[in-house]
Amino acid sequence: MDDLLPLLVAVPLLGAALLVAGGRLVPRPVAETVGCAVAATTAALALVLLLNSSPPFLEWAGGWTPVNGRSVGIVLIGDGPGLGMAALASLLTLAALAYSWHYFDEPPSGHAGSFPALLLLFQGGMCGFAIAGDLFNAFVWFELMGVAAYALTGHRVEEARAVQGALTFAVVTSLGAYALLMGIGLLYARTGELGMHAIGRGLDAHGRPDALVLAAFVLVMTGLLVKAAAVPFHFWLPDAHAVAPTPVCMLLSGVMVELGTFGVWRVYGTVFAGPGGVPAPEFERTLVTLGALAAVIGAVMCWYQRHIKRLLAYSTVAHTGLFLIGVGVLKPEADDGIALYLLGHAGVKAALFACAGILLDRYGSVDEHALHGRARELKGVAVLFTLGGLGLAGLPPFGTALGKSVTEEAVGGPLTVLYVAASAVTAAAVLRVAGRVFLGLGPKPADGTGSGYETTGSGERPETRHRLSRIPDTMTAVPAVLVAGSLAVGVVPGFAKVVAHSVNETGSAGVAASAHWTPAGVLLGLLSTLLAGVLALLAVTRPKTFAAPDRALWLRRLQSGHVGDYVAWVLVGATVLGALTLPGLLGG
Amino acid sequence: MSRRFRLWLVAVGGAGLAALFTAAALDLPAFGGDHHPYGDRAVHASLSRHTANVIASVNFDQRAFDTLGEMTILFAAVIGCGALLRQTRDEHRATPEPQEVARPVRRYALLVLPVALLTGLYVIAHGQLSPGGGFQGGVVAATSLHLLYLGADYRALERVRPVALYETGDAVATSAYVVTGLAALIGGSAFLANTLLPYGTFNTLSSGGTVPLLNAAVGMEVACAVVVLLARFLDQAVEIEEGNGT
Amino acid sequence: MGVLPYLVAGWVFLTGCYGLATSRNLIHAVGCLSVCQAGTYVLLLAVGYRHDATAPVFSDLKPGSRPVVDPLVQALTLTDVVVGATVTALLLALVVQISKRHGTVDPDELSELRG
Numbered sequence: 039m040d041d042l043l044p045l046l047v048a049v050p051l052l053g054a055a056l057l058v059a060g061g062r063l064v065p066r067p068v069a070e071t072v073g074c075a076v077a078a079t080t081a082a083l084a085l086v087l088l089l090n091s092s093p094p095f096l097e098w099a100g101g102w103t104p105v106n107g108r109s110v111g112i113v114l115i116g117d118g119p120g121l122g123m124a125a126l127a128s129l130l131t132l133a134a135l136a137y138s139w140h141y142f143d144e145p146p147s148g149h150a151g152s153f154p155a156l157l158l159l160f161q162g163g164m165c166g167f168a169i170a171g172d173l174f175n176a177f178v179w180f181e182l183m184g185v186a187a188y189a190l191t192g193h194r195v196e197e198a199r200a201v202q203g204a205l206t207f208a209v210v211t212s213l214g215a216y217a218l219l220m221g222i223g224l225l226y227a228r229t230g231e232l233g234m235h236a237i238g239r240g241l242d243a244h245g246r247p248d249a250l251v252l253a254a255f256v257l258v259m260t261g262l263l264v265k266a267a268a269v270p271f272h273f274w275l276p277d278a279h280a281v282a283p284t285p286v287c288m289l290l291s292g293v294m295v296e297l298g299t300f301g302v303w304r305v306y307g308t309v310f311a312g313p314g315g316v317p318a319p320e321f322e323r324t325l326v327t328l329g330a331l332a333a334v335i336g337a338v339m340c341w342y343q344r345h346i347k348r349l350l351a352y353s354t355v356a357h358t359g360l361f362l363i364g365v366g367v368l369k370p371e372a373d374d375g376i377a378l379y380l381l382g383h384a385g386v387k388a389a390l391f392a393c394a395g396i397l398l399d400r401y402g403s404v405d406e407h408a409l410h411g412r413a414r415e416l417k418g419v420a421v422l423f424t425l426g427g428l429g430l431a432g433l434p435p436f437g438t439a440l441g442k443s444v445t446e447e448a449v450g451g452p453l454t455v456l457y458v459a460a461s462a463v464t465a466a467a468v469l470r471v472a473g474r475v476f477l478g479l480g481p482k483p484a485d486g487t488g489s490g491y492e493t494t495g496s497g498e499r500p501e502t503r504h505r506l507s508r509i510p511d512t513m514t515a516v517p518a519v520l521v522a523g524s525l526a527v528g529v530v531p532g533f534a535k536v537v538a539h540s541v542n543e544t545g546s547a548g549v550a551a552s553a554h555w556t557p558a559g560v561l562l563g564l565l566s567t568l569l570a571g572v573l574a575l576l577a578v579t580r581p582k583t584f585a586a587p588d589r590a591l592w593l594r595r596l597q598s599g600h601v602g603d604y605v606a607w608v609l610v611g612a613t614v615l616g617a618l619t620l621p622g623l624l625g626g
Numbered sequence: 627m628s629r630r631f632r633l634w635l636v637a638v639g640g641a642g643l644a645a646l647f648t649a650a651a652l653d654l655p656a657f658g659g660d661h662h663p664y665g666d667r668a669v670h671a672s673l674s675r676h677t678a679n680v681i682a683s684v685n686f687d688q689r690a691f692d693t694l695g696e697m698t699i700l701f702a703a704v705i706g707c708g709a710l711l712r713q714t715r716d717e718h719r720a721t722p723e724p725q726e727v728a729r730p731v732r733r734y735a736l737l738v739l740p741v742a743l744l745t746g747l748y749v750i751a752h753g754q755l756s757p758g759g760g761f762q763g764g765v766v767a768a769t770s771l772h773l774l775y776l777g778a779d780y781r782a783l784e785r786v787r788p789v790a791l792y793e794t795g796d797a798v799a800t801s802a803y804v805v806t807g808l809a810a811l812i813g814g815s816a817f818l819a820n821t822l823l824p825y826g827t828f829n830t831l832s833s834g835g836t837v838p839l840l841n842a843a844v845g846m847e848v849a850c851a852v853v854v855l856l857a858r859f860l861d862q863a864v865e866i867e868e869g870n871g872t
Numbered sequence: 873m874g875v876l877p878y879l880v881a882g883w884v885f886l887t888g889c890y891g892l893a894t895s896r897n898l899i900h901a902v903g904c905l906s907v908c909q910a911g912t913y914v915l916l917l918a919v920g921y922r923h924d925a926t927a928p929v930f931s932d933l934k935p936g937s938r939p940v941v942d943p944l945v946q947a948l949t950l951t952d953v954v955v956g957a958t959v960t961a962l963l964l965a966l967v968v969q970i971s972k973r974h975g976t977v978d979p980d981e982l983s984e985l986r987g
Contacts, residue, residue: 041817044817047694047695048694052804052805055801056797057797058701058793058794058797059794099816099817100687100688100689100690100818101819108667112689156705156709159701163702166695175692179695181695181699182699182702184959185959185962188962188963188966189702189703189705189707190706192966197973198974199984201710202984204966205966208959208963209902209963212905212959213892219916220885220911220915224915226916226919226944227654230665232944249646249652250649250654254650280985598627599984599986600627600979600982601979602892602901602979603893608639609638609889612639613639613641613643616643616646629894632894635893636893636894643886648879648882651878651879656874656875657874657877657878658923664942664944665920665941665942668944673935680929680940681943681946683943684947685950685951692951693951696951697954703958707961707962707965710962711965711968761950761953855961859961859964859965859968868972
């Protein structure tokens, strides 16, 4: 069984190669069926492996099992979290492929296989990153994930915004990847190893952490946090997510960004958690600070958007901030909570993007103001979009609510307030959109550009060749299934226990915690839903009071769309990371 | 954001990172030191499998899984560039005009072309013996074809370079790499394990087990990929023009 | 001398970052990103160097007769070079499309996405 682990990568890659080789010869439905079949096979394989991952296992690619505890090969980790991420990535890829069934404009030069092939390569990269146990190997899959994602983001080359967003995304993430590689170089120089556990042991053997460990930590984390879109590395995310084709957005927001958070968790736990690494209080301070910043800025910016896809992108920034806090506190209960939250969030967020895509293809706009009251006819989509908003707020029994409540109990104190507030504000923004666009509530907002410094959602072109007059069943079925999946995470009895068990088995130093509904958690979930509802209602009925004040303009100005600015922020972010981590290393 | 403010940010961030990196460099083992545990093990493993070029052994045997990712990144870039540089609906293709080429250039290009091509193939074939291998040789072989563009004209290049065929070749080579890996798995060993073939006599073309096979797959993949990539860019430069007023 | 090669690597990396942040031309910016990456090559190769050692290729070298430099970092650098080349290709493809759609390759003049 262990031997099958590399197939999680090999199957989608082989599928992509076959699609490219035969893509010119076969009609489009065949190519898309093959793509779906390959993604589904990989998902099934990931699930089977996941069910057999207790106890977790290691697989040595190429059969280079260690001799005297040392190997020259690459180690893959088959544990609950890694395989869970691989399964999630595969299932969302399947959803994206199903959603884009017959959907896109003509593929390039009659090549039906190229879009599904790119999605499969993206899937292969994500699976590889999820199961990587070797730091350099993780970098390789990180890059594959990146390259496929850049091409997919810029896929609609006729759109001026799409190519600009894709370039920004590519430059910033690649810079992050090179920082990661610099960090790997430093770690290799110190320990002479590349396997994550082997590096960790090497650092511990060397004794107390010094400047080299700090620099390696900062560089490696910079790479991963750029992917995870922590503030101030987050600027690329709204620009890329707002312009990518909808099926790609589902993957970017649903799982790729979260893989950055997962990478932080994995790398800290294996490489830096020992006595020779970064002490726990420093890690906690760093991640909680950056996570809290991301949650606040993400939520505020989310509230001020009228471009619906951009709004959803900012809510992803806010939620990954919450995930980073949960990972940062280094408690087994928080790890369980985050795992559940992440699963629930993936379903809800992908469903919301899918609904936004329907609006785009039906009305040729994703502008909240321009669409006011126009989508009254789309009853089913309205229900799904609203359910998505409620899920984002953490309405029990959504998986998001369960994960959030478990995490809130683990982090405790003022951070609980942040969890409630950030989820309430982002959900309120979504519900506000639902109220205006699908129900036509409140006065029709002015159509002009308000402050002059914003991206409206008008002037977008549908991703289908013509505006849809009828929504294909696949496009509504996919978000429905995704929302149902998010509900299932919270409802299916015993699911939370299984997730908690498999997470704690590898991380959390083997301490087992339980994850279940608590009265306090349910109340907090209801509270944030109530807050979201009230805020949304007020915003819809009194748009003037809740419009973006001039005070907030500086925050908007930071999001300048200028790639040089974003690079400067990456440098500042790396320095901030270093400054936050430094004190504990000096004291020792 | 103003230019000035950005410069301030770069100064602060850059200074912080520079200080951090300098402090780290002072803690690094001295340059040229003798402590390379993984490297020493890799040399040993390579010799035990009769592969003279240790780097080839690392790339195609010990860390062949990395190379799978590496070649797939190239493959993804080929498909990605194909999608990004496609001819959009508002563009049309113009037939490139033949251009006069200076005779010395033409003669030199046509003379060097076969030599360059042969060199590329040689470098691929001897990947497990001498410096070089599929990646390096593939690039040389692919670029040698483009001497036709310099020596003759674009249409001559297009005749020896049917892009669809090369794109298929790229995909077939990538599949071949994966299939070789799967064959080892089916043969009862691990994915990409070098256990299928005998390791052969040290320092001969057939030594190293599956290393030459994977190396050849990569050579073919890289050659095809570079041809297709260059074709996409040349198409944009030479053929594809924006429609007038449509 | 013992740390100079490492400092060069850091210097090259930061120079690339400076260029990226201040660039007025996207093609130049893509080049700057490659400069950043060159910093990683220098670091990796410097880490693997061994005094008085030769290349780890034994076709004309008796095993054990001379020390060899670390083959691992050379393989990693090779991977890194390939990654860099492909990313550059994709970025340039995007720049080609940006220049068509926006009519400029000056990042200061791209104003579609903000706020």
